[in-house]
Amino acid sequence: MAVWFARYLHRHLDALRLPLWSAPPADHAGPVVVYCNHPAWWDALVLIVLAARTCPERDNRAPFDAAMLRKYRIFERLGAFGVDLDSPRGGAQFLAAARGILARPGSALWITAQGRFADVRARPLDLRPGVARLPEIAPEALFVPLALEYAFWDERGAGAFAAFGPGVPGAALAALPRSERLARMEGDLAALLDRLGRDVVSREPARFRTLVAGRKGVGGVYDLWRRLAARLAGRRFDPAHRPVNGGDRAA
Structure with a gap:
């Protein structure tokens, strides 16, 4: 399924890119x-591809809105577990599931810590407090911030970054009130x-390396005509709006 989602990103986005640093x-x-x-809506698919490409040896799991999980059952097979975001018991569900997952050394827990869609420019980030409880549960875990953003550049599809x-270390975070x-976790992510x-x-x-490259060009009849014109002129056809020279290295 991770391979299928990578192909889905290839068809619908310009690329999934990570900065070189x-x-x-x-x-x-x-x-x-x-x-x-x-x-954005794309986050779940991007996280699945990132987990498969960057942490393939780990048991990758993620909390998912229980109402949405009933709608998109496929994510259960990919490691998602339901959390009721509309009731007080949701926090207890999340912590109980996280405790079991993080008890295994080879696990990875991926969390959209805002718990709702929010613009990348919005400050403060207002992370849900449950994420700050996790260092107490798993002080041996490593806590890694991950920034996600989407933007249109030169192609018809948006790029994911x-x-x-x-x-x-979780122990260092657990030592803080x-x-x-x-505040520390939110500041690091911001x-x-x-x-x-x-x-x-x-x-x-x-400035980036490409994890998943997307389709270029307009597509359809227009690109078919451009390809034919290039062939008749003896030129190599490149569907990209602005061909890249030297950059956009493949990961």
Whole structure:
């Protein structure tokens, strides 16, 4: 299914890109918690592809709105578990499931920590307090912020951008009071979003490596005509609006 979702991104987005300075969590013996912002519908698909490409050896799991999970059952088969976001018991459901998942050293828990759709420019981020409870449950886990953003560049499809920040040991976060812990996690994610945003605004593909490349061009009859015209003229046909030279390295 991760392969199918990568193909879906290929068909509908310009690309999934990571800045060159971003590195996914690696070489951590314990569990990993990846917490991110929640800007768009695409987030679930992007997280599935990121998990499969950057942490393929881990048991990747993620909380999902229980009402939406009943609508999109396929995500259950991909590691999602339901959390009732509209009742007080939702927090207890999340913590109970997280406790079991993070008890396994090879696990990874991916969380859209805002719990709702929010613009990448909105501040404060207002992360849900449950994410700050996790260091108490799993002090041996590594907590990694992940920034997500989408933007239109030169092609008809939007580009998806993702950046991993430096991980913080759960024990270091657990040593902080909960209010300070949440503020620290929110501050790390906000700073990461700002840094990613500067690269996205630059519109410079050379600042990124491509995890999934998307289709280029307009498609349909128009690109068919352009391909034929190029062949008749003895030229190589490139459907991209602005061909990239030297940048946009494949990961």
